[in-house]
Amino acid sequence: MKIIKVNDKMQKNYAYCLAEPMGKNFDLDFKPELTPKQMLKLGVFGGKYMTDCKDEFPKDWFKKAKLNSKFHDPTLNLFRIDASQPLSIWRKKGWIKERDPRGWFQWYCRYYMGRRSSDDDRQIKRWKAIKRHIVQVRINCIQGDLSCRPRQRQAILHWAYDSRKI
Numbered sequence: 679m680k681i682i683k684v685n686d687k688m689q690k691n692y693a694y695c696l697a698e699p700m701g702k703n704f705d706l707d708f709k710p711e712l713t714p715k716q717m718l719k720l721g722v723f724g725g726k727y728m729t730d731c732k733d734e735f736p737k738d739w740f741k742k743a744k745l746n747s748k749f750h751d752p753t754l755n756l757f758r759i760d761a762s763q764p765l766s767i768w769r770k771k772g773w774i775k776e777r778d779p780r781g782w783f784q785w786y787c788r789y790y791m792g793r794r795s796s797d798d799d800r801q802i803k804r805w806k807a808i809k810r811h812i813v814q815v816r817i818n819c820i821q822g823d824l825s826c827r828p829r830q831r832q833a834i835l836h837w838a839y840d841s842r843k844i
Contacts, residue, residue: 682791686731688779696792700736704789708802710838714787718743722836723762724750727783735787756842757824761832773804786838808837815844 684692701713712720718728718739725746732740744754752760768774768781775797778785785801811830819826824842831841 680792682734682788682793684731684734686734688730692777694777694788694793694795697794698792700792701790702792705798705802708789708805710786710805711840711843712835712838714783714790714838715739715743717783717835717838718745720744720835721754721756722832723755723783724752724760725754726750727780728787731780731784735791755832756835757828757832759828759832761829761836783836805837808834808839812839812841812844815841819844 680696682694682696684690684694704710714735715738719742721744725744726749728735728740728743729745729747746754750760750762752758755761765774765781774781777795777797778788782801782804785795785797786805788795789798789801811834815827815830815834821844824831831844834841834844
């Protein structure tokens with residue numbers, strides 16, 4: 679079992695075990711359409727989300743990632759639009775837990791790497807709840823029209839659903 683040690687701007691002296699092989703043995707109800715590497719390459723979270731924690735994850739995830747270490751830049755997002763809420767809102771709503779101070783995507787990256795935790799069920803339920811946005815895009819847009827509901831499509835992308843397929 680491999681231990682990952684984390685020391686970045688948001689987490690100091692945190693460690694976790696990789697209990698599963700990378701990208702394998704997911705919960706049966708959890709079927710993301712995109713890997714973290716694919717999401718970073720497409721453009722998510724204004725490019726700012728993962729800039730100080732690259733040492734924690736495979737280097738190849740960042741080779742073609744659209745990142746900006748200085749500021750949140752929505753033009754780096756696939757749909758070139760801001761679909762994020764500030765971290766302060768996430769905290770206020772109780773979505774952030776100490777083990778993953780950056781939220782769902784950090785949880786997903788670590789889960790994808792092979793970490794399993796007591797927070798998995800909650801995060802998977804949150805992931806499943808995004809389907810309501812997929813339904814709205816399907817109902818209101820012609821299939822393949824990526825200009826329809828770009829903010830909602832970007833938000834869907836933030837949850838590892840490939841909104842280009844809708």
